[in-house]
Amino acid sequence: MKRFASLHRWMAPIKVAVAGATGKMGQEVIKLIQREESLILVGATARTQAGTDVGEAIGMGRLDVILTESLTDVLAQGPDVLVDFTTPSLVKSNTEQAIAYGVRPVVGTTGLTEEEIRALDQQCQEAGIGGIIAPNFAIGAVLMMVFAGKAARYMPHLEIIELHHDRKLDAPSGTALKTAELISKEREEQKQGHPEEKETLEGARGGYKDGYRIHSVRLPGLVAHQEVLFSDAGQLLTIRHDSLNRESFMPGVKLAVEDVMNRKGLIYGLENILDL
Template sequence: MNPIHIVVAGATGRMGREAVRMIAGENHFKLTGAVARTHTGEDIGEVIGVGGLGIPLTDSLEEALEQGQPDVLIDLTTPSQVKRHMELAIAAGVRPVVGTTGLTEAEMRELDERCRERGIGGIIAPNFAIGAVLMMVFAAKAAKYLPDVEIIEMHHDQKLDAPSGTALKTAELISKERDEKKQGHPKEEETLEGARGGYRDGFRIHSVRLPGLVAHQEVLFGGPGQLLTLRHDSMNRESFMPGVKLAVEEVMKQTGLIYGLEKVMDL
């Protein structure tokens, strides 16, 4: 089997470093480019401490795509960069695998059309942790029977978006399985703005940002005399790599843009 050639954007970030390590350890993957704002010209392997990989860092995705001739772009940058990066990759016939959320539904439809025009696949995963994906799927199943629900997501204090993409994806899956139901007392009043969290289809999403956290989420379901809690914790960013690996392998088989890793899992 020919190796899958991969460029990583955001290669010196915390997720990007783990992705490079994962690629270097897989016989059927080959790193052909690394993009970051810092350490330009230095070997990415030396920068992240795994030894020379023969891949110099560049701050130009266009250059990495042209020189690396990849099959897949793993983009682990920021919401402000991801759309442009996906457009560049798709235009070059490169399949994007994206772990950054923040795109609108209209933007995803547009990118889906571009993928289909080129006959390639793309995957956006709000969370690459397999356990987190299972939590989201189980939450959707539970919502059929326990429609009173709230989501609490907790992340490190450097995260840029709130609520997280995982929380929004969880809410989307839940909303497909329950009718909108406004929860709480009908005369409920917030005496401190935001105390009840963000509103989505009748239920609430709460975001916590603290140093020491990585990525954590609880989905609480309440019923008469009972409480069901679904919780997932990522203790480190290595937890995301099996999902990244799966996404890279699966995107080679797809046509069009897929939102959510659960859609390429046997669930």
Template structure:
């Protein structure tokens, strides 16, 4: 396979910086462009602390797509711009690998249709940590047998959306395997609004935001006389990079968009 030319959007963010380092150290990838809302004109390598790489930061994704002619866009931006970025990439025939969360189901369906029309692959992954993907898979299997469940997700205090994309994806997978059923005491009353978390098909999803956390999730299953706990912890953002590498490679072989890293793990 020829080297994969990659543009990174959100290149100076915490995840984007790790993605820059990943592309620079992989022999089968070439950093073709870097997009950011800050440090415009600065060499992205200097910005992330790996020394000059000859790629200047720009605030225009369209310019980066036109000028560098990449194969793949890796997007770690924010919910308010991720849809437009992904749409723009597809319009230019660039395969999107999206880690930013905040896309609605309607927007995902629209992006799926765009990829089908262009005949190109795309990957949208709420979580690129392979261990987290396995946790979601195990949770969907457990829900068949232990339908009483709650999700607790914990992230750093700079995260913009709640619940996390990983929690929403986990809830979606659980709902496919479990009949909708309202849990707990039927006459339960919250004396503090929100104390029981968000409601999803009869079970609850809780979000914690604290400094010192990175990305963590527990899925708790309860049954008569037993409790099953599934937990995944990302201690640093490097934990997501093997999944990003896998997605950037696999997306070159796809002709459609997939939602969730689990869709490409065993291909």
């Protein structure tokens, strides 16, 4: 049975570099590469511990890949793919540098505008390489977003509640915004709630999007969670996904790394490479 939208024709091991390798997501990517025979770690960047073996820096033992602060140095080593889980302030520059070197970007950092994503797609097209930016690499989360979009066609009264750890920099999350994008494709703008509703505490009703609300929760101990509530006469539908640890994102990262080897142009959202 066909599982994914594209066939993985690339047969040789894929050389991967990791930006932000000592961060929590970066460490999971390093572990993924080490356990997959089809992937080879060839470079890694970090803002601290430059000159240290990346494996020793994250407690995995020596991997014979030295951390550097310079992305240019890493790209010059000729990786096929750059996996980037850094920060919104770095990701645009990192992605542009990767494309300039002919290295395919796989980006999990959110914060890029639609205009910036279109520009990066054009750069990938001109370079003849593939790339992907995904607000969420957990396949279950992608299914949650897609199912929410389909549900909105029939139950247009809804609210989104996203919950993340308290170190997250952007609100609402990229996952919530991507969910809203998929909902907007199926649902016309429709203002909800009482027409004379007033907030007695600023922000109590969350952010406004096409008539409904998006709520962001930030608490220590959380990882990444989201639920979309749909309501109609006498019924409530809840579509929810929970990432309990960061390993949940790795199957999607592996899929994206393989997929971009056979693609031209940059896509936004993991759902575009799943056979849905």
